Amino acid sequence: MSPVRQAVPGTARVCPHCKAKILESASVCPVCRHHLRFDPNATERQPTFSPLRVEGTIRHPSVGEPWEYTVMLSIRNDRGEEVVRQVVGVGALLPTEQRTFTLSVDVFAPGDGKTTEKDGNGR
Ligand SMILES: [Zn+2]
Numbered sequence: 001m002s003p004v005r006q007a008v009p010g011t012a013r014v015c016p017h018c019k020a021k022i023l024e025s026a027s028v029c030p031v032c033r034h035h036l037r038f039d040p041n042a043t044e045r046q047p048t049f050s051p052l053r054v055e056g057t058i059r060h061p062s063v064g065e066p067w068e069y070t071v072m073l074s075i076r077n078d079r080g081e082e083v084v085r086q087v088v089g090v091g092a093l094l095p096t097e098q099r100t101f102t103l104s105v106d107v108f109a110p111g112d113g114k115t116t117e118k119d120g121n122g123r
Helices: none
Strands: 012-014 021-023 049-059 067-076 082-093 098-107
Touching: 067 098, 082 098
Parallel strands: none
Antiparallel strands: 012 021, 049 098, 067 082
């Protein structure tokens, strides 16, 4: 018997500190970085790989009316069906202001990383 409870891969939960939707398997919230388990050795889990990271900057010209923007996120499965569609942020750009938007997808493979029970530093 393993003392470590294994969640179904992809199971989500709500961070008790910042209310963000995060992976059940996370020991440290990737949004607010609060610890989620009683494990003094827990560190933020590093992704096995990050297959996607895009960044773009929008600058409002020095003249004209303010611009409103919506940051939309969509995730589709292998059949092309949309499984997630949500607005992750809205705002406005005043003349000469700019915003930089970054999207990354981090993948975590089992048995990888420093916080697992097999290869951890503290067990
Ligand atoms: Zn959090």
